[in-house]
Amino acid sequence: MSTTNRASGMNYAPSGKPDPVCKKGDFIFAATALDHGHIYGMCNGLTEAGGTLKYVFDRDRQRAEKFAAAYRGATVVDNEDQILQDKEIALVAGAAIASERCDLGIRVMNHGKDYFTDKAPMTTLEQLDRAKEAVTQTGKKYMVYY
Template sequence: MTIRFAAVGLAHPHIFDMARRLREAGARLVACWDDDPGNLAAFVRAFPDVERSRDITAIFEDRAVDLIVSAAVHDERAGLGVRAMRHEKDFLCTKPGFTTLEQWEEVRRVWMETGRRYIVYFGERFGNPATVLAGELIQQGAIGRVVHMAGFGPHRLLGRIARPPWLFQRDRYGGILNDLASHQIDQFLFFTGSVTAEIVAATVANHRHPQFPEFEDFGEVLLRSERATGYLRVDWLSPAGLSTWGDVRLFLQGTDGYIEVRKTCDLQGRVGGDHLFLVDHHGERYIHAADTPLPFMRLFLDDLRDRTERAVEQAHVFEASRLALLAQREAKALNRSTSV
């Protein structure tokens, strides 16, 4: 059975990567829609064989469409997902999947009623070869049990990609921790084998962009579960002199060793990204992980056909998203008297 999918909501460039990876895994892209003509035109240029739909209702009512894929503006994703599930379709969106806990609760309720999937594509784990390899090594026991994780997700605000106005509107993008740090929270739960965690402390700030009063360019979180602890830092402060959009790092401390992943670059070192460093009782090891297969989309399509959970569990998606929303809600904002 070939999974037929439609791309609905094309505001973020992540839609291109998700659609491409789904097609490579064997799914068929049959339609696309966005209310912004510019977004729609860009998508059609990238996928010229796709049908451009003028009617979003027709896509949802088309019983031949199995899956809705979306990178709509952050605050629109939950509503699209609810609509998809109520039309007996599964839903895949880029992170974050929600901007409020009320959205989270509604989506979870509709999921329970319909049995359809609402999956958030955490691309920093699912789509990064070095991170996938780190997961495989840990499952093999390479560093024992992971007891601490530190994750860093810096970004460049200005550069090759023009940032849309909604990115600077708090209600629309959902805050820096809910947005960027959802990647690191997903990884904390996954790598430490934690079902849930608590937000010990969280901080947000706008250090460099006072012209955008609702924007946050820095955020950090302390996490604790019954198995491990973690520290996460995200920002929009990558300097112009960096060779890539952000020097993304992951540190995993195990009971028998540790792993460092340099996802996007190796400063003054090896060219390119996907660098993994492993230290255990036997010595030090470097692995260039760029050729590591990425199984997520293949497994995800199998899950849709078989109604299994091999790519990612729905409960994990909900919990990672809930913790990101809680971190954002509980964060203390620097230079303000109240929490965000």
């Protein structure tokens, strides 16, 4: 994945100079639902800040393997549940199809993890209401990459 492909907004993945704000191993995260190329920029930012990408899952195993190869130490897992059940994972980054982002975020927060999604974070007002309720109930963050 090119990190400078500005002509293709979907696949543009900015990368910068690493500026860690945490020590190695202090912030463990996972990536799933790799449907949009912005997931690379999202994970670049998290790793440049010192985060460690532990797991990758996508329904398309080949896509997950290609993605994991870009991040040293990332392991492809067989299903989303492996990510959700891992107590070490603090945050899940996802770039699902827009209409699926809210449901993914709610599952993530219901498992005690913060959620970081690509824009647009939801597609209906009903999803917005459900996301607000999940944030209130879980105390977890629903964050959007712009």
